[in-house]
Amino acid sequence: MGLIASFVTFFLGVLIGGVGIYVGGALFGGGGSYEKAVTTAIVGAIVWAVVGTFFGFIPLLGPILTFLAYIAVLNVAYSGGWVDAIGIAVVAWLTLVVVFTVLGPLGLDLFSAVGVPWV
Numbered sequence: 001m002g003l004i005a006s007f008v009t010f011f012l013g014v015l016i017g018g019v020g021i022y023v024g025g026a027l028f029g030g031g032g033s034y035e036k037a038v039t040t041a042i043v044g045a046i047v048w049a050v051v052g053t054f055f056g057f058i059p060l061l062g063p064i065l066t067f068l069a070y071i072a073v074l075n076v077a078y079s080g081g082w083v084d085a086i087g088i089a090v091v092a093w094l095t096l097v098v099v100f101t102v103l104g105p106l107g108l109d110l111f112s113a114v115g116v117p118w119v
Helices: 003-028 034-055 061-077 082-106
Strands: none
Touching: 003 034, 003 061, 003 082, 034 061, 061 082
């Protein structure tokens, strides 16, 4: 895959990830704009990658620390505390599972969501 194709895939992945975070933020985080959700997706993806690189290899503890770092990003970006941040993450994940389930049969399952873990 070339540089331009990688950039386009990342860009579309961030926009898709932003949809999930936007829905989660609307339900748990007191709302917010789509731009805020996309920014949170980008920051969350960067934090996930950095923490995962340094701690992800540690059995059991690494994935837990990585996920807590991601939840911390949501906690900082949206008001409501840690429980609401976990709610945002769960709703974002569920939203994107539904989106990809609908897009899959249409042949549009080429992309992944950037900024939402395990999607």
